[in-house]
Amino acid sequence: MEPFVFFIFSILTLGGALGVVTTKNLYYAALFLIMSFSGMAGYFVLLDAGFLAAVQIVVYVGAIAVLILFAIMLSRKVMTRNEPLLNRQWGLGLATAAIFFFVMLAVPLNVKWPLSNEVSSGNELVQLGLAFLGSYVIPFEVVSILLLVALIGAIILARDTSDVEVE
Amino acid sequence: MTIPLSWWLISATALFSIGLYGVLSNKNAIAILMGLELMLNAVNINLVAFGRHITPLEVTGQIFAIFVIAIAAAEAAVALAIIIAVYRQRTSINVEQLDSMRF
Missing domain, CATH: 1.20.5 (Single alpha-helices involved in coiled-coils or other helix-helix interfaces)
Incomplete structure (x- = not known):
């Protein structure tokens, strides 16, 4: 059961994050950001951190995402002006992010952590x-x-x- | 069954990389800020996952995550205020055009 829930929240979180960086419309990017933050709140519930999940919803979805939406609305001329959002070095940026991901992947796959089997109270x-x-x-x-x-x-x-x- | 620690770490690494790509490849200041928020959240997932799997009887990981959230909120407020001030002066928040302090 838990892996299934984990995959659903992963799709929400990572899919939302991918939407943030790939969509051309800044307003949609902010809505994708809200989706990603909600998925992370689900992550925290799975990690036995219920209070943090509530904080995630209240602070990130309720405050930061709305603040970003306000800033987008206040600078709306940028949104309607049909120019690409990506800068000239986006290929290098993509390569850097991909290299970072595959290098850092070695850590969770190889390191043996001193895991504890105790259950929190x-x-x-x-x-x-x-x-x-x-x-x-x-x-x-x-x-x-x-x-x-x-x-x-x-x-x-x-x-x-x-x-x-x-x- | 509980989720193994490595799944959380891989998921958080992917999220951090997506945020890194967003920060490096956008020219809109608000889009860069959104990438930053994703990176901060990936760090939070790591902190809570380590706390849950290595020291489940203490809440140190969650405390650090709450401090990160508080500082991210302060950072977002100040950054968006700066972006709005810049937009008011230049009617543009393209970071490639904000080069008046360049040598």
């Missing part, structure tokens, strides 16, 4: 909460400050300054 949400406010409290606070800085920075960068009165 199923209360990973409790463990996550304890870890975030325990041993990972400083990175947690730093990330919250980073998000605040990014929020303010994004507003200042994207603000239209043309009709602001200078005092």
Whole structure:
């Protein structure tokens, strides 16, 4: 059963990702990106990471993909202007990506990992909460400050300054 | 039966390579950003899969994945703000034309 579900989510994830890089319409690319993110949420469910699957849906599908759609809409003249999306070096890019894939494939096929057969206790949400406010409290606070800085920075960068009165 | 670790790793490698191709071969800044998001997600899959198969009693892999998600969100917000600011000034987000800082 599980391999079957894995293949369905793989088709969603990898097919969506292929759609992102091959479609000519940027708007469709963003919709393919949503499909890929949803498949990844399924991956996380299969990996016993239910909380992460919820975060994936809320943050990636709900926030980042919608943000990208907004940016595409705001720069729509680029979309309708019928020019190719690929640059001149796309062949080299394809070769680099393919070489990277086949070289890195040697790692999962050859390395023997120190696998563990224990099964998680199923209360990973409790463990996550304890870890975030325990041993990972400083990175947690730093990330919250980073998000605040990014929020303010994004507003200042994207603000239209043309009709602001200078005092 | 549970999925072996190598399947996750191969799937994540394929996803990372697709994202890498998207970053290297597009000239639209938003398309490059979408490739970047795919690469970050491939890393997340690897982190969670390693955590699930090597240290199933701890949640360290998931914690790192959550930090990656938070930083990806910040990065996407700032990058799209920059793209919109550039578009407003030049009515183009073609990265091949953004060369005014080139020596």
